[in-house]
Amino acid sequence: MRKLISVLLVLAMILAIMPAALADGAPEPITLTVFRGDPGDQPAEDNKIYKLIEEKFGVKFEFEFLAGDLDEKLGLMIAGEDYPDLFDGGNSADLIISNGALINLLDYVNPEDTPRLWAHIEPQKARLIDKDEDGNDVLYIIPNYGLTDGDQIVNEVNGPAFFVQKQVLAWAGYPQIHTLNEYFDLIEKFIEANPTDENGSPYVGFDILCEDWRHFCLINPVQHLMGRPNDGEVYICVTDQNYAVTGNDPSEEFKTETFIDKPYAKAYYQKLNEEFHKGLISKDTFVMNYDQYIAQLSSGTVLGMFDQTWDFGNATAALKDAKMDKNTYVALGLVYDPEYVDGQEIEEHYVNGSLPNVRRGFGISVNCECPERIVAMWEEMLSDEWQIIFNWGIEGEDYYVEDGRLLMTEEQYMQRNDNAWKVQNRALAFFESSPKKQGWILDGEFAGNAWDPANQPEIVLGLMNDYDKEFLSAYGYSKFADFVNPPIELAPYGEAWQIDYTPVDVDHQDFLNIQDKRLPELIMCDPAEFDAKWDAFVEEITPSATAFGEYMQEAVRAEAAKVLDK
């Protein structure tokens, strides 16, 4: 009897398992380890999008986010060859690539097996595909951003700019601010008339964040004041259509130099020194960490700063949440006044053409046991259906459709700013670093809609708050990007900050360290000593600046050649 029961039990078990194994080829469940090269939030256990992914692809994720310094973390991972399956090395992916941590995706991505992925990268092939030491084509990372469809969308400045609180412009009667002097004059006058906010907290004129890699707020502005978009730490003199300074002289083509050690940089820091002694800049800004910076911005007491829009998104969200719309920021495209650059009139170019985020995003590590499965998953996820799930969510819950338009109610759109909601209802930890469609939906059922709700015209205009509407109409603008010039055509080399500088890593680190140490000193020093201190700074930084600059000159030309040749 007992035997019979056990046989029956075994049979029952087999029968129970069978359908699962046979069900329309449901893939064997796996868990992928994922590293993200930036801090982030762990998704909730019962996140609805990850549940869908698990049901459809049998894939679960185990996320690790960056805590601390990226290069240090990657250095340790490389030393131990301790790689996750999906590996996002952030801005230092070059380190993991040069140490052989990633597989070549071209072994799996091709027009036949993965038509969507191929169509996705094909237009920017020249920028994306590199040659390895043996001359083979290699692609380690499909960019997480910047492969866009249709016309470039510029509703607001999302990159670098000088920022100023909207109330400052409103107070001054909505003036046009285009130069460094105009900008600081405006802030000075405002702070003179309004030393404190309505709660009695003193206003800070200008903040400079110097922490770690975010020191671009301290060291990057000069190139923009000279009229170039973001090339990182070099200034590329492009004055004619041949991307040369003058005519057809090849040695002038893509002329690249570090700018921080040049006379035209001195003017900016001397100006900051002046403003420091006028009390517009506080000493504490140089020892502030990122959290303190965001907290200060969120309090609404900081009138201006140089930064990039995405870098203080949390502060903007906090200000909006607190209904302090007048304390949110406008991006201005400032240039040097002619007096600083021998009378030259400079045209501003803060917004660049749409740029693939080359070598940034997920790669698949050599330790991964199922790369073909991940690629197949990405291929499937580039379908309209999945892209809409990732961008918009679930129809009826997170968005609704009316006459072929994807729409959201105000509540549906606003909850997307809520972190607690996001970890439950969006798969950002995975999606942000994965290949994705951006720009406009070109064909199919939803053609003409934007992939990202934040770019959907009905949402951009319909959900703008009254303060912003009034503010824009006072200027006669329709969008905040109208404060700066329209985008220029992307130069063949892309943007130089993307260039892999690992071969001159140590020089580059010295180059940055000296700036981090000396620039705050220069801003705070006695104005009478400024000239002498500047000369000492230039002397100190010249060796590393030269080494880095020479390398970048070659690299920029090589990068441009890749695009121009093909």
Added chain:
Amino acid sequence: MTSVSHRSNKELRPVSKKGFFRTLAGQWQLMLMSVPMLLYVILFNYAPMWGWITAFQDYKPKAGIFGSKWVGMKNFMWLFGREDFINSIRNTLAMSVINLVFGTVSSILLAILLNEVRNRGFKRTVQTVTYLPHFLSMVIVVGMAQNIFASDGAVNGLLKSLRLVKEPVFFLGEGRYFWWLVGVINVWKEVGWNTIIYISAMTSIDPSLYEAAAIDGAGRFHRILHVTLPGIKSTFVILLIMNIGHLMEAGFEIQYLLGSSVVMDWSQTIDIFVLQYGISKQQYGVATAAGMFKSIVAIILLVAANTLAKRLDEDTLL
């Protein structure tokens, strides 16, 4: 702070050759018990020394120890040719010495004060309150310190209200304050914890010594000077020797968290330098060379301190 169980070393004098195995056999239970420790030390302290080879290589993880290029003393030359590495040695030693002096003096002082307190409840309370910060994470401690020492923080508020300064002192952004700030924060965090060991040493002092001193007419101050302090001398010496062995480790977290680029010349320790230029920049050979340099200096310091203590006829560690 490690334990002071080493004190019992004194009783374990080497035995004559003939008796060695007999003693060994006689103590087999003890030997058995020490096997795991021995294995631990071999596995985690001796085996990794194999990796020191990479100090003489341009080590690439992909190529491994056997495939990496030999570069002789290049890594060491590079390190000592850099001004900021020399600075970081200076900073490490300076902050270690400040920590050692501040830490020892403050904890002995507090231990003596507590030892003199007769009210048990008060004593316990003070002890608990002073050692609680030890359990706080350095991130929290530094966060608090940043608030307290900020231009609009409590310390500057106090200095201003006492009219000691006109302009707020820029504690966090001026290099010359950095070492002392680290010293002060470390004292606040560790003083209670470090006191425990001295208090336990004091409780082992024979009470009859105090009675005898009192009968001889010694007041409270003299009893401290002639009974308490000599009573904890051997503990003090052992701890000092051990701490001298750690002089090359000035801590890492506090400098990493409290330091900013404006004070880098004073805040960068060897460990931070190694992290920045060794590990982050994949110069693993350089990182190893710096680690090796640290270890060798530590050994020299330890042996020197020990020898000195021996000369002075004190209890020693080795």
